[in-house]
Amino acid sequence: MSIKMAKLQKSIDKRNALIKATIELVNNNGFHATPMSKIAKMANVSPATIYLYFENKQDLVNQTYIEVKTEYTKYAFATYEQSMSVEAGFKLIWNRIADFKLKECEHAMFLAQCDNSPMIDEDSRNEGIKHLQPLLDLWARGKAEGIIKPLSDYLLYAYAINPLSFLMITQKRGAFKLDKTHLEEAYQSAWSSIKVCE
Amino acid sequence: MSIKMAKLQKSIDKRNALIKATIELVNNNGFHATPMSKIAKMANVSPATIYLYFENKQDLVNQTYIEVKTEYTKYAFATYEQSMSVEAGFKLIWNRIADFKLKECEHAMFLAQCDNSPMIDEDSRNEGIKHLQPLLDLWARGKAEGIIKPLSDYLLYAYAINPLSFLMITQKRGAFKLDKTHLEEAYQSAWSSIKVCE
DNA sequence: TATATAAAAGTGAACGTTCATTCTTTTTTT
DNA sequence: AAAAAAAGAATGAACGTTCACTTTTATATA
Numbered sequence: 001m002s003i004k005m006a007k008l009q010k011s012i013d014k015r016n017a018l019i020k021a022t023i024e025l026v027n028n029n030g031f032h033a034t035p036m037s038k039i040a041k042m043a044n045v046s047p048a049t050i051y052l053y054f055e056n057k058q059d060l061v062n063q064t065y066i067e068v069k070t071e072y073t074k075y076a077f078a079t080y081e082q083s084m085s086v087e088a089g090f091k092l093i094w095n096r097i098a099d100f101k102l103k104e105c106e107h108a109m110f111l112a113q114c115d116n117s118p119m120i121d122e123d124s125r126n127e128g129i130k131h132l133q134p135l136l137d138l139w140a141r142g143k144a145e146g147i148i149k150p151l152s153d154y155l156l157y158a159y160a161i162n163p164l165s166f167l168m169i170t171q172k173r174g175a176f177k178l179d180k181t182h183l184e185e186a187y188q189s190a191w192s193s194i195k196v197c198e
Numbered sequence: 199m200s201i202k203m204a205k206l207q208k209s210i211d212k213r214n215a216l217i218k219a220t221i222e223l224v225n226n227n228g229f230h231a232t233p234m235s236k237i238a239k240m241a242n243v244s245p246a247t248i249y250l251y252f253e254n255k256q257d258l259v260n261q262t263y264i265e266v267k268t269e270y271t272k273y274a275f276a277t278y279e280q281s282m283s284v285e286a287g288f289k290l291i292w293n294r295i296a297d298f299k300l301k302e303c304e305h306a307m308f309l310a311q312c313d314n315s316p317m318i319d320e321d322s323r324n325e326g327i328k329h330l331q332p333l334l335d336l337w338a339r340g341k342a343e344g345i346i347k348p349l350s351d352y353l354l355y356a357y358a359i360n361p362l363s364f365l366m367i368t369q370k371r372g373a374f375k376l377d378k379t380h381l382e383e384a385y386q387s388a389w390s391s392i393k394v395c396e
Numbered sequence: 397t398a399t400a401t402a403a404a405a406g407t408g409a410a411c412g413t414t415c416a417t418t419c420t421t422t423t424t425t426t
Numbered sequence: 427a428a429a430a431a432a433a434g435a436a437t438g439a440a441c442g443t444t445c446a447c448t449t450t451t452a453t454a455t456a
Binding site: 027028029030031032033112113115116117118119149151152154155157158159162163164166167169170171175176182185186189190192193194197 | 225226227228229230231310311313314315316317347349350352353355356357360361362364365367368369373374380383384387388390391392395
């Protein structure tokens with residue numbers, strides 16, 4: 001048993017190393033400018049070994065996307081509970097997302113690049129969208145309670161969440177620094193744009 | 199003279215055809231999955247001819263980016279005048295941008311993909327940013343008049359303009375339809391998030 | 397427990413293909 | 427006729443993937 005565990009552990013390490021290398025290289029060079037040979041080298045593995053874990057290059061990047069997206073949404077909703085008020089829930093989730101995008105910047109950039117290019121299969125993309133359900137449910141509740149504007153989820157997402165991606169990427173390019181004050185301001189803008197005005 | 203004009207005209211036509219083909223193919227397949235041979239074929243030109251107009255593939259995509267970005271900002275500011283009030287000016291520019299993103303969807307998608315991947319040289323990216331100056335000036339005026347929140351331009355852009363990219367891409371993927379009502383709502387959200395509350 | 401055998405994991409080199417770019421030739425323009 | 431523009435074929439490099447082989451691990455047998 002413990003022997004089998006050790007063996008399995010080893011394999012997962014290699015898979016993780018491959019996914020990590022994929023994220024880093026795709027971030028810096030883009031999908032098609034990232035050869036399998038480089039991914040293998042960075043993961044300290046033979047190119048052929050990649051094909052023991054993934055069907056092909058497309059499968060590797062699809063799986064990487066879903067893995068990172070899952071990690072992202074898990075983090076976003078980790079401390080959220082349905083018993084919270086709409087405003088408190090939204091503030092919490094928003095801050096967790098902001099937190100993730102700043103702390104796990106590399107992962108967030110990878111997601112952004114995938115979301116804005118034809119790099120990912122549509123199936124994998126749809127798979128990734130599902131994970132946002134708790135936020136959509138929260139918004140539905142907010143609309144029912146008359147706290148959140150009765151807009152389509154796409155509009156709410158565009159104004160409440162997506163701007164964080166832009167800010168994170170812009171900051172990563174060195175244009176400016178996102179500090180605590182900026183984040184508080186950003187949250188106020190986000191909330192202003194989706195809350196019902198009194 | 200008229201012959202020379204005709205000749206020059208012909209050349210520009212070829213250049214335009216190449217840029218048009220680049221946009222379409224890169225939109226559908228991504229930069230590195232778009233071979234020069236296909237660009238040539240779509241533009242009805244020999245692969246070798248591309249190199250009469252562009253140094254290499256990178257130069258082709260850089261020039262395409264700058265050309266589209268210029269067209270975009272020209273459209274955005276075409277009817278704007280400095281004599282307008284801040285609110286009227288912003289509303290006008292915002293609507294022109296929305297208009298462009300919906301009407302020239304292919305071009306807007308190309309810009310979005312460039313802006314979110316390492317496909318474009320940093321120099322070309324910076325070149326593209328400059329064109330937004332009139333909007334930044336408007337915001338500066340708005341802040342001075344106490345109409346617009348005293349936020350960094352990056353924050354204002356993230357909440358007022360960037361969401362349109364997300365909406366355009368999402369609509370293009372067929373997730374929903376951006377009609378007049380949606381656009382009016384989107385504008386209200388944009389304005390809510392950057393205006394000073396009374 | 398020690399050894400033999402089978403299976404699984406891992407590898408480096410090689411293959412066939414594709415690609416950006418260049419070379420040589422042909423066509424068009426002046 | 428000279429020069430410029432365009433074409434198509436050619437080239438060398440790079441890539442994703444596969445292949446034949448080795449090493450490691452697990453299982454069975456004695």
